Amino acid sequence: MLQTTVEVGSSIGLHARPANIIAEAVQAAGVPVTLSLAGGDPVDAGSALMIMTLGATQGTPVVVSSDDQAALDKVAALVAADLDA
16 A cells, blocks of 8 residues: 655644545545554545544644555645645
8 A cells, every 4th residue: 555644734734624625535536545643543534524533733744545646646735735725
């Protein structure tokens, strides 16, 4: 499985709005993608609710994992972006 670590870019963290944007991108990609905190259990990035359970705030490192490089890159970019702007 491919993975990369990025820091949360949204100023308020992965709350409802950014979590929904990320989940929609994963659903559109049609491949499994997970998010996790260092040493934590991975959650389904296709579920906004599961993303919010991470409690990730701005600057928190998040591990993005997928078998699909394009989906991995897209989700990593979204996690790192300020989706509140």
